[in-house]
Amino acid sequence: MVGEGARGYLVSNYPAYDDHCSDCGDAIEPHSGDARCPACFDRYLSDIEPGFLESYRQFGCRSRLVLAETCLRGLVLESPPHRKVLAMTIFEQYVGSMSDLAALFTAFRNRENAPLMRSFLEYRLDTTSALRFFEDVRNASDAELCYLLGLPLPATAAAVAPHLDSDDQRQLAIAVHHLMLDLRKATDQGDEAAMALAQFAGQAGGAIIANDAKWLDGAARLTPDQVALLVFDSRRRAIHVQGLSADEGVMGNVVDAIDTVTRAASNLIYAYLQANDL
Numbered sequence: 001m002v003g004e005g006a007r008g009y010l011v012s013n014y015p016a017y018d019d020h021c022s023d024c025g026d027a028i029e030p031h032s033g034d035a036r037c038p039a040c041f042d043r044y045l046s047d048i049e050p051g052f053l054e055s056y057r058q059f060g061c062r063s064r065l066v067l068a069e070t071c072l073r074g075l076v077l078e079s080p081p082h083r084k085v086l087a088m089t090i091f092e093q094y095v096g097s098m099s100d101l102a103a104l105f106t107a108f109r110n111r112e113n114a115p116l117m118r119s120f121l122e123y124r125l126d127t128t129s130a131l132r133f134f135e136d137v138r139n140a141s142d143a144e145l146c147y148l149l150g151l152p153l154p155a156t157a158a159a160v161a162p163h164l165d166s167d168d169q170r171q172l173a174i175a176v177h178h179l180m181l182d183l184r185k186a187t188d189q190g191d192e193a194a195m196a197l198a199q200f201a202g203q204a205g206g207a208i209i210a211n212d213a214k215w216l217d218g219a220a221r222l223t224p225d226q227v228a229l230l231v232f233d234s235r236r237r238a239i240h241v242q243g244l245s246a247d248e249g250v251m252g253n254v255v256d257a258i259d260t261v262t263r264a265a266s267n268l269i270y271a272y273l274q275a276n277d278l
């Protein structure tokens with residue numbers, strides 16, 4: 001009895017290997033636990049897409065703005081070194097929100113080829129993808145942008161969405177109108193901003209910051225109110241320093257920019273869900 005019990009215990013803790021899709025039963029690579037074939041995974045992602053988008057719109061995309069606004073309030077009260085930590089955190093929220101907006105934009109543009117959720121979660125902001133996002137917005141008219149994203153132009157909202165009542169049709173038109181303005185505002189600083197953004201995005205999370213860069217050899221010129229972000233460049237065997245002002249006014253502008261980006265993401269999702277009756 002004891003032996004059987006022990007054996008049963010051991011057996012149940014061994015991972016059960018399987019080589020079939022948990023949903024459709026097609027043969028796939030060996031795995032333990034549940035796993036899906038690529039087609040079933042995409043189907044599953046499409047099924048949960050409206051719920052994911054609505055949750056992201058109401059909570060996920062707002063989280064960065066909440067954190068940035070809290071840091072900005074703290075900035076006024078803190079000592080200079082602490083202000084720099086808060087400033088860098090605010091800037092990280094800006095980079096994160098821009099990266100998310102670029103990911104959303106790219107996922108919507110690619111919606112015929114891949115589930116939105118997969119494109120969104122797999123997106124990485126680098127120099128190529130950042131420049132592409134900025135260029136796509138800059139080179140397209142409003143009508144082309146709406147077509148790219150699968151949205152009606154404000155003037156055609158009522159015709160495209162007859163399932164909505166007139167109030168919701170008006171809200172849809174307003175959301176698309178603001179989305180066009182905010183997308184342009186978020187990207188109006190051009191290619192140099194896109195490349196700086198990509199560089200920050202590559203460092204964010206693993207970045208080391210410093211109160212000043214006087215102890216570094218070389219010409220790292222920072223003003224006393226700037227925080228230094230140290231960028232390790234193994235290719236050129238160098239340490240680069242990027243300075244960021246912890247000034248309240250500058251940080252206030254960054255928080256405004258996060259607000260614009262957050263509103264764009266929110267309106268993009270709202271308009272898509274409404275226009276497609278999801």
Ligand SMILES: [Zn+2]
Nearest residue numbers: 021024037040
């Ligand atoms: Zn399957």
